[in-house]
Amino acid sequence: MSKNALVSFKGTKNINTEIQLTGSKSECNRALIISALSKKLVKVENLSNAADTVTLNGILNKLGVEGNEPGGDSKLKTANSELVDVGPAGTAMRFLSAYLSAKNGNFLLTGTERMKQRPIGILAEALKTIGADISYAESEGFPPLNIVGPLDQKTAQVKIKGDISSQYISALLMIAPILPQGLTLEIEGELTSKPYVDMTLDMLAEVGIKHTWNGNLITIEPQVFKPGTLVVEPDWSAASYWYSIAALADEAEIALPALKEKSLQGDSQIKNIMKIFGIATTKTDKGIAISNLGLTLDTKEVLDLKTCPDLAQTIVVIAAALGKNMAFTGLETLKIKETDRIAALQNELAKIGVTLTEDNLVYTLNTDNLHFPDKVTFATYEDHRMAMAFAPLALLINEVEIEEMQVVEKSYPFYWEDLKKAGFEIGIK
Numbered sequence: 359m360s361k362n363a364l365v366s367f368k369g370t371k372n373i374n375t376e377i378q379l380t381g382s383k384s385e386c387n388r389a390l391i392i393s394a395l396s397k398k399l400v401k402v403e404n405l406s407n408a409a410d411t412v413t414l415n416g417i418l419n420k421l422g423v424e425g426n427e428p429g430g431d432s433k434l435k436t437a438n439s440e441l442v443d444v445g446p447a448g449t450a451m452r453f454l455s456a457y458l459s460a461k462n463g464n465f466l467l468t469g470t471e472r473m474k475q476r477p478i479g480i481l482a483e484a485l486k487t488i489g490a491d492i493s494y495a496e497s498e499g500f501p502p503l504n505i506v507g508p509l510d511q512k513t514a515q516v517k518i519k520g521d522i523s524s525q526y527i528s529a530l531l532m533i534a535p536i537l538p539q540g541l542t543l544e545i546e547g548e549l550t551s552k553p554y555v556d557m558t559l560d561m562l563a564e565v566g567i568k569h570t571w572n573g574n575l576i577t578i579e580p581q582v583f584k585p586g587t588l589v590v591e592p593d594w595s596a597a598s599y600w601y602s603i604a605a606l607a608d609e610a611e612i613a614l615p616a617l618k619e620k621s622l623q624g625d626s627q628i629k630n631i632m633k634i635f636g637i638a639t640t641k642t643d644k645g646i647a648i649s650n651l652g653l654t655l656d657t658k659e660v661l662d663l664k665t666c667p668d669l670a671q672t673i674v675v676i677a678a679a680l681g682k683n684m685a686f687t688g689l690e691t692l693k694i695k696e697t698d699r700i701a702a703l704q705n706e707l708a709k710i711g712v713t714l715t716e717d718n719l720v721y722t723l724n725t726d727n728l729h730f731p732d733k734v735t736f737a738t739y740e741d742h743r744m745a746m747a748f749a750p751l752a753l754l755i756n757e758v759e760i761e762e763m764q765v766v767e768k769s770y771p772f773y774w775e776d777l778k779k780a781g782f783e784i785g786i787k
């Protein structure tokens with residue numbers, strides 16, 4: 359049964375703590391797929407306890423690594439398909455669509471009701487062009503998918519739209535080395551969430567997979583994985599909530615061990631963005647430390663979040679709470695994530711008198727009527743990032759109630775324990 363968190367922070371708002379963040383779910387989910395494709399020649403270290411990673415790991419372990427090579431005519435003729443349920447994990451859905459297409463077997467790939475509304479047609483059609491046997495089990499263009507593998511490669515050249523989700527591109531790039539002809543992806547339109555494609559290519563490079571990227575063409579030839587270990591870094595998207603806590607506190611010194619300034623994760627750019635809100639990041643022997651310098655900058659610039667969509671809720675909520683009428687671009691993909699994150703932000707910010715309005719793809723905050731009631735209950739819409747972005751408001755609101763507190767498990771299961779460690783009181787209703 360779902361429970362709500364009652365979050366408060368009594369006394370002076372000084373935060374002095376050290377938080378050991380879990381591994382990046384994006385890095386983990388790539389590492390797990392790469393490890394399976396390499397038939398376990400590649401090992402993974404520092405696996406995250408994020409539910410999305412636990413789910414993908416469980417699925418891959420159950421499927422085993424036999425039959426991971428396309429090309430033969432080993433298709434299973436059986437009518438019975440194996441059910442593969444990713445729950446709410448977007449990366450697992452997208453990466454497995456490609457992975458299962460290349461694997462010998464007959465699969466029904468599905469997820470939560472929300473997952474069935476998150477588009478997958480661009481990836482499924484690209485896979486079909488390559489030679490995969492995929493059909494839509496319910497609605498055209500959406501999960502669940504019927505997949506009969508292994509694919510019989512027809513072509514190495516495939517066009518793919520870049521502006522809906524980078525996960526489609528990462529999914530294809532990871533299977534490219536094991537395809538008999540490799541792959542050349544021609545990215546059409548603007549590439550959204552580019553750092554996630556860089557992360558995929560960097561992790562492939564770590565295990566010996568070379569690529570070329572010229573203009574909008576990315577090519578990976580057939581290649582073998584080099585044995586090795588992919589060591590997962592802590593999650594920078596999770597770190598963003600500690601920047602938010604630092605920004606809303608009166609004073610803050612927060613150590614985040616093992617976090618790397620130079621990271622494979624694009625969300626590490628939170629360290630630059632948060633300078634606007636007076637948060638300094640320093641490198642330490644153990645990792646990084648963040649502190650509140652007590653001065654915020656007046657920014658008139660429009661902040662483009664196209665390369666870091668998972669930071670959007672964190673940043674929009676901090677700006678709203680600090681009364682900054684900032685403007686943002688690059689938020690187009692937020693509508694197809696765990697929930698329609700634009701609508702969710704609009705609904706919940708209204709509870710503190712803030713509006714977020716769109717004009718020509720520019721989203722502007724109006725905080726002229728910002729106020730903090732004694733208690734506010736925030737809905738989370740089955741979205742971990744709604745819970746984690748709004749809970750820090752307990753530094754400004756006497757009591758914050760976060761509905762369905764367990765949503766955080768998707769990427770950061772120990773979020774509530776870590777808040778307690780930092781001095782927050784967490785009641786459960």
Ligand SMILES: O=C(O)C1=C[C@@H](OP(=O)(O)O)[C@@H](O)[C@H](O)C1
Nearest residue numbers: 384449523524525551554667691
């Ligand atoms: O590849 C990844 O690990 C991810 C890519 C991003 O999605 P989009 O490419 O759909 O923006 C991001 O929002 C998601 O949380 C993780």
Ligand SMILES: C=C(OP(=O)(O)O)C(=O)O
Nearest residue numbers: 446447448449668695696
């Ligand atoms: C969008 C997210 O995840 P996914 O697309 O993998 O479900 C997220 O973690 O914010």
